[in-house]
Amino acid sequence: MTSLPTRRVLRRLTVLAVAGVLAAGTAACSSDSGGSGDKAAPGGREGSAEVGPPPSDAPTAADPQASIPAPLVPDALVRKTATGGRTVALTFDDGPSPQWTPQVLALLKQYRAKATFCMLGPNAKANPKLVKEVVADGNRLCDHSVTHDEGIAKRPLSRIKYEITTAHDQIVAAAGAGTKVDWFRAPGGDWSPQVRAMAAGYGMRSLDWSDDTRDWQRPGADKILATAEKELRPGGIILMHDAGGDRAQTLAALKQLLPWLVQQGYGFDFPA
Numbered sequence: 001m002t003s004l005p006t007r008r009v010l011r012r013l014t015v016l017a018v019a020g021v022l023a024a025g026t027a028a029c030s031s032d033s034g035g036s037g038d039k040a041a042p043g044g045r046e047g048s049a050e051v052g053p054p055p056s057d058a059p060t061a062a063d064p065q066a067s068i069p070a071p072l073v074p075d076a077l078v079r080k081t082a083t084g085g086r087t088v089a090l091t092f093d094d095g096p097s098p099q100w101t102p103q104v105l106a107l108l109k110q111y112r113a114k115a116t117f118c119m120l121g122p123n124a125k126a127n128p129k130l131v132k133e134v135v136a137d138g139n140r141l142c143d144h145s146v147t148h149d150e151g152i153a154k155r156p157l158s159r160i161k162y163e164i165t166t167a168h169d170q171i172v173a174a175a176g177a178g179t180k181v182d183w184f185r186a187p188g189g190d191w192s193p194q195v196r197a198m199a200a201g202y203g204m205r206s207l208d209w210s211d212d213t214r215d216w217q218r219p220g221a222d223k224i225l226a227t228a229e230k231e232l233r234p235g236g237i238i239l240m241h242d243a244g245g246d247r248a249q250t251l252a253a254l255k256q257l258l259p260w261l262v263q264q265g266y267g268f269d270f271p272a
């Protein structure tokens, strides 16, 4: 999967990290390559509902011990597919949901499409069988935090670390040891250099999107489909949701979007 030059860079970064050259903290500043404004994501903020309060063991105050680990991967925002060209990456956030995720999986199978599922740690923990099914179908996993805090960017480092690493571990535990979680997606697209660097330090690329279907607003399946088609560009990343509320409209739109993509000659890819 990982290209040779990338592996070389990874090895070099690891060596540098071991040598202590990349001091925690400075790494976040020097690798701030996200470009223009995090908040200016093409689709604006993604929303979701029905996310519970933070668990009582979640850190709330600044922890002087918390620091940003040296990045293992670049921390720039990913908004394109791995292959580029006439490919598209479908992404589904906030799940998995026993009610909606199996229906999404069935549709994906029908069109031989693969997607990336950005899961909330507690949802993965509650539905390990479903997480394994997502992976067994050839889809990939993305960390979408523990509590879906859309204000994650301004939280203390200890809190950012908790949201990112705890969810990562919950997803891996549900999927099975050794499963790779390649990306982190900030709730609501609330990125900051600290959030990106923390994700990168734990081996995850920061996954944004280029095509927000706004399915979370529930504007009707036709409108979701129209937005998806209008904002689509080759190599784009489509944002949809398989949990966080009633997703009947998302499913109805997906049912039409998948054959339309095939008809337009698009191949299904994963994010870069």
Ligand SMILES: [Zn+2]
Residues within 6 Å of the ligand: 046, 047, 048, 093, 094, 144, 148, 187, 188
């Ligand atoms: Zn979300």
